[in-house]
Amino acid sequence: MRYWLMKSEPDVFSIDDLARVRTEPWTGVRNYQARNFMRDGMGKGDGVLFYHSSCEVPGVAGIAEVASAAYPDPTQFDRKSEYYDEKSTREEPRWMLVDVAFKRKLKRTITLAELKDQTRLDGFALLQRGNRLSVLPVTKAQWDAILALE
């Protein structure tokens, strides 16, 4: 079992939205490194920190889990989707995703500011300069350190 962090803008899709729908296909990732983590790294049952980005209080808002193996993101084939990719084909899909299932909402959001204060989290990918990845790996030690703040 591995651990991950996945970013979502709460105005678009929040932890409460995930709680409502229970399981959500993680559509729209169009970054190769993030895709590779989903395609090659993730397995069913892996832990996911659900992170709210681009909002008033950025931070970890809940816990989810990987609920499927990777499969082609259907939005890449949909001409009407904002995620449509004309260079992708069904024979050779360019973009993959996993399903993400709700586990629980944290009692409170663990803020980015708090995470930055933790010396135990030095080296955490989320906190590295210029990081913009929307899907990134978390070690067991980092996972435990973050959730200990709840």
Added chain:
DNA sequence: GCCAACGTTGGC
């Protein structure tokens, strides 16, 4: 294969 221009992310 280089690199300038451009677009996007995301914190502040």
Added chain:
DNA sequence: GCCAACGTTGGC
């Protein structure tokens, strides 16, 4: 709304 970081695109 600003801006730093950085990935992608396309001309050469």
